Amino acid sequence: xxxxxxxxxxxxxxxRRRDWALRDLMLTIPKGGIVGLAGPNAAGxxxxxxxxxxxxxxxxxxxxxxxxxxxxxxxxxxxxxYVAQGAPLYRSFRVADTLEYARRTNPRWDTEIAIELLTHxxxxxxxxxxxxxxxxxxxxxxxxxKRPRLVLLDEPFASLDPLAGRELLQLLMxxxxxxxxxxxxxxxxxxxxxxxxxxxxxLSSGCVRLEGDVEELLDSHRLLTGPRRPLGSIRGVREIxxxxxxxxxxxLLAITDGPIADPSWTVDPVSLEELLLAYMAPERxxxxxRAEGIPLRWHG
Amino acid sequence: xxxxxxxxHRAHAFGALGLLVALAxxxxxxxxxxxxxxxxxxxxxxxxxxxxxxxxxxxxxxxSEFSGLVTATxxxxxxxxxxxxxxxxxxxxxxxxxxxxxxxxxxGVSRRHWLLSKTALLAVxxxxxxxxxxxxxMWWRSPFDQLEGRIGPSGFDxxxxxxxxxxxxxxxxxxxxxxxxxxxxxAMTATLVAFGATRALVADFVRPHFVxxxxxxxxxxxxxxxxxxxxxxNTLVNAGGxxxxxxxxxxxxxxxxxxxxxxxxxxxTLGWKRIVSYQPAGRFWTFQLFEAGLFVALAxxLILVTxxxxxxxxx
Numbered sequence: 001x002x003x004x005x006x007x008x009x010x011x012x013x014x015x016r017r018r019d020w021a022l023r024d025l026m027l028t029i030p031k032g033g034i035v036g037l038a039g040p041n042a043a044g045x046x047x048x049x050x051x052x053x054x055x056x057x058x059x060x061x062x063x064x065x066x067x068x069x070x071x072x073x074x075x076x077x078x079x080x081x082y083v084a085q086g087a088p089l090y091r092s093f094r095v096a097d098t099l100e101y102a103r104r105t106n107p108r109w110d111t112e113i114a115i116e117l118l119t120h121x122x123x124x125x126x127x128x129x130x131x132x133x134x135x136x137x138x139x140x141x142x143x144x145x146k147r148p149r150l151v152l153l154d155e156p157f158a159s160l161d162p163l164a165g166r167e168l169l170q171l172l173m174x175x176x177x178x179x180x181x182x183x184x185x186x187x188x189x190x191x192x193x194x195x196x197x198x199x200x201x202x203l204s205s206g207c208v209r210l211e212g213d214v215e216e217l218l219d220s221h222r223l224l225t226g227p228r229r230p231l232g233s234i235r236g237v238r239e240i241x242x243x244x245x246x247x248x249x250x251x252l253l254a255i256t257d258g259p260i261a262d263p264s265w266t267v268d269p270v271s272l273e274e275l276l277l278a279y280m281a282p283e284r285x286x287x288x289x290r291a292e293g294i295p296l297r298w299h300g
Numbered sequence: 301x302x303x304x305x306x307x308x309h310r311a312h313a314f315g316a317l318g319l320l321v322a323l324a325x326x327x328x329x330x331x332x333x334x335x336x337x338x339x340x341x342x343x344x345x346x347x348x349x350x351x352x353x354x355x356x357x358x359x360x361x362x363x364s365e366f367s368g369l370v371t372a373t374x375x376x377x378x379x380x381x382x383x384x385x386x387x388x389x390x391x392x393x394x395x396x397x398x399x400x401x402x403x404x405x406x407x408g409v410s411r412r413h414w415l416l417s418k419t420a421l422l423a424v425x426x427x428x429x430x431x432x433x434x435x436x437x438m439w440w441r442s443p444f445d446q447l448e449g450r451i452g453p454s455g456f457d458x459x460x461x462x463x464x465x466x467x468x469x470x471x472x473x474x475x476x477x478x479x480x481x482x483x484x485x486x487a488m489t490a491t492l493v494a495f496g497a498t499r500a501l502v503a504d505f506v507r508p509h510f511v512x513x514x515x516x517x518x519x520x521x522x523x524x525x526x527x528x529x530x531x532x533x534n535t536l537v538n539a540g541g542x543x544x545x546x547x548x549x550x551x552x553x554x555x556x557x558x559x560x561x562x563x564x565x566x567x568x569t570l571g572w573k574r575i576v577s578y579q580p581a582g583r584f585w586t587f588q589l590f591e592a593g594l595f596v597a598l599a600x601x602l603i604l605v606t607x608x609x610x611x612x613x614x615x
């Protein structure tokens with residue numbers, strides 16, 4: 001029971017002769033909370049979730065869900081609520097049939113949880129006739145009705161308007177709070193997840209670029225604005241992630257390890273979106289190294 | 301999984317039932333004139349076991365009257381294929397095509413369990429439906445079987461226990477093709493080709509050798525074998541036992557005609573004989589057992605391969 005929800009070790013996945021979708025991934029998702037899996041399109045987010053759901057086999061390395069390989073020990077999937085991108089379901093089934101399917105195939109199934117998420121959806125409606133928002137809700141209800149210990153959501157908001165997205169997010173939050181499950185939400189739109197994530201994993205080109213607790217990440221990063229000048233070492237700055245110039249001004253996104261004493265710098269907090277975009281940019285990647293005492297890991 | 305299988309395949313069940321009812325109606329309607337002709341002509345007296353004089357007139361008349369219908373029943377040979385095309389091939393291919401495998405294969409039931417349960421239940425349904433169709437054909441054909449026998453391909457292929465065995469094989473073939481080709485149409489095509497090829501190969505090259513064929517030597521001019529037997533080959537040999545080619549036979553006949561002798565008598569005086577190689581009618585059920593066993597074994601092998609592959613399949 002003490003095994004973490006998800007552990008990837010040297011995980012790599014390659015499709016046929018194409019490039020690596022994931023390469024040499026080291027990742028441990030701690031128990032509890034909501035993990036945002038961010039990254040641009042084709043970063044390997046869906047591949048990672050498919051591997052965790054036992055739909056794919058790793059090309060190299062290993063992935064474990066609660067200490068078990070989801071392909072070798074598929075019974076672990078009874079504890080995983082996975083919603084694939086686009087929420088594929090049987091279109092000819094009625095909503096009630098779909099719930100019945102889940103009830104018959106999941107030992108821990110709880111219809112009450114699912115029904116709660118399906119208010120205002122007619123159980124006799126055909127799945128094919130539901131709106132995108134309703135279908136996403138049904139898929140979420142199916143995932144949470146399993147009383148999972150790990151929930152994997154692949155771009156759940158992709159086809160939803162902002163209102164429906166917000167509603168779905170609220171349902172997710174409520175459901176998860178009740179279950180005490182760990183949730184991994186993959187999304188390429190940072191705004192979707194930044195409101196709710198406790199922990200963030202940024203994937204880009206099949207590698208983890210940044211991983212850490214959201215608050216700690218925001219605490220340790222600052223935006224420094226000041227007149228343009230050659231950069232020496234700045235007291236309180238451990239590493240500069242990104243430099244940007246506009247006219248005579250320059251803006252630095254920096255990892256700080258103390259207060260910035262120099263009064264010529266204006267110091268501002270950074271938003272999660274800005275932070276993630278800075279780390280996504282391939283041209284300004286920090287040199288891979290691990291800092292002592294800072295709960296933040298880079299894999300460049 | 302029983303409920304899941306029923307929910308996803310009940311349309312197939314109703315389709316099969318509808319098809320069987322339609323077949324039964326057609327069978328009964330077409331069988332009425334056959335039964336009455338069979339009764340009136342007192343053809344039963346002409347069965348191979350008790351041939352009487354005059355039968356050589358009655359039997360061909362009866363046969364020619366219904367030959368069109370008998371030929372039509374040979375269509376029943378494709379019936380088992382339907383299980384492979386419409387039930388087997390889409391089983392996995394449709395899930396892969398529509399992405400629903402991402403739902404089905406991430407529930408608390410493993411892929412193998414999912415596939416094994418579905419295949420087992422569908423196999424039972426297929427066997428029952430094919431068995432019913434086979435019984436129907438056997439009933440309809442019984443007058444012809446009594447006159448002509450049923451060990452020949454025209455009866456053997458659509459009667460008895462081989463029909464459910466073929467259907468099971470087609471089903472297993474379709475499921476595997478769906479997993480390999482990942483597209484319903486491609487899987488259906490592959491099923492069609494592989495089923496047809498296997499059936500033809502077995503019927504032409506394996507079935508004749510289930511049990512060593514019998515031989516019968518008959519006087520050269522007569523070509524008729526005992527009705528009811530499955531004649532594999534019919535060779536003309538000379539007095540020394542060597543094969544007479546068709547060219548030589550023609551030459552002999554021509555020679556007799558020019559000399560003004562009856563060709564039949566001439567060939568007899570030459571000492572030519574016919575050697576007929578055949579499988580006797582009495583081996584029908586033995587052959588059915590062999591052939592059904594072969595196809596059931598093939599089906600089981602295909603299912604095992606599919607079960608092994610489905611876990612390894614990257615999707």
